[in-house]
Amino acid sequence: MFGKTMLTGMGAAFVALSSLSGTAVPFSSVIEEAQFMGTTKLGGELYHVQGLVVQPTRIWATSVDNAGRRAWLHEFDRASGKALRRIELTDGARYHPGGISAADGLIWVPVAEMRAASSAVLLGIDAATLEVRRRIAVADHIGCLAVAGGRLVGGNWDSRLLYEIDLESGQTVRIVPNPSDTHFQDMKFDGRHLVAGGNRDWISGTVDWIDWPSGKIVRSLKAGAIGTVRPFGRGGPLTGEGMAIEGRDLYLLPEDGPSRLFHYRLES
Numbered sequence: 001m002f003g004k005t006m007l008t009g010m011g012a013a014f015v016a017l018s019s020l021s022g023t024a025v026p027f028s029s030v031i032e033e034a035q036f037m038g039t040t041k042l043g044g045e046l047y048h049v050q051g052l053v054v055q056p057t058r059i060w061a062t063s064v065d066n067a068g069r070r071a072w073l074h075e076f077d078r079a080s081g082k083a084l085r086r087i088e089l090t091d092g093a094r095y096h097p098g099g100i101s102a103a104d105g106l107i108w109v110p111v112a113e114m115r116a117a118s119s120a121v122l123l124g125i126d127a128a129t130l131e132v133r134r135r136i137a138v139a140d141h142i143g144c145l146a147v148a149g150g151r152l153v154g155g156n157w158d159s160r161l162l163y164e165i166d167l168e169s170g171q172t173v174r175i176v177p178n179p180s181d182t183h184f185q186d187m188k189f190d191g192r193h194l195v196a197g198g199n200r201d202w203i204s205g206t207v208d209w210i211d212w213p214s215g216k217i218v219r220s221l222k223a224g225a226i227g228t229v230r231p232f233g234r235g236g237p238l239t240g241e242g243m244a245i246e247g248r249d250l251y252l253l254p255e256d257g258p259s260r261l262f263h264y265r266l267e268s
């Protein structure tokens with residue numbers, strides 16, 4: 001864990017934080033209405049990070065090996081960041097594992113073709129055994145997934161559309177336009193709200209709270225970026241990839257491997 005430097009709101013745009021190699025790297029740590037609490041190094045081999053789940057003793061992340069066209073789900077110890085297990089999820093032409101969520105002992109991962117208007121399979125993976133317990137096919141690219149109350153909600157390419165899927169039948173209940181201009185990369189249910197994070201461009205993004213099922217945005221926080229942004233480096237918008245939320249605690253995984261888990265505390 002890095003130091004506990006606190007930054008509030010949009011007031012301070014840049015701080016210096018030691019990178020994994022020990023070199024000082026400036027980054028825009030700003031999350032509107034939030035305090036920066038520190039980072040945790042994640043071990044093992046991560047490629048281009050896609051999704052994040054934070055549990056009491058575990059951290060789960062997905063990453064895509066673009067060069068090898070392979071999809072991965074990774075498990076880490078939450079206290080130490082040590083890599084524990086990983087499983088390959090590549091499914092033929094489908095090798096893009098998106099934003100993920102967890103419920104009832106399953107980690108839900110969408111694995112899609114790397115193109116818009118294509119196809120995806122939604123996998124329910126047993127967190128204890130890493131066996132695939134459920135498979136739901138969707139005739140579109142699904143890049144992020146939230147689960148709660150017998151429903152899955154998935155965003156397609158750039159999350160322009162949100163799919164609501166009945167968990168028992170696997171059937172799509174409805175498809176609605178994204179009420180935000182943000183390209184959601186990861187999303188979670190927090191009570192009746194769908195909390196979704198993503199990028200607007202290479203250097204900024206938002207975290208949005210969406211009332212569900214009405215689809216009305218009730219809160220939106222602006223976010224900055226970390227390090228040299230893609231495609232030139234391994235950083236990018238803080239909300240551009242993995243995101244998880246526990247009450248007022250917001251966790252982000254904005255870097256390709258080697259990665260750090262960024263912890264923020266919302267002011268309210």
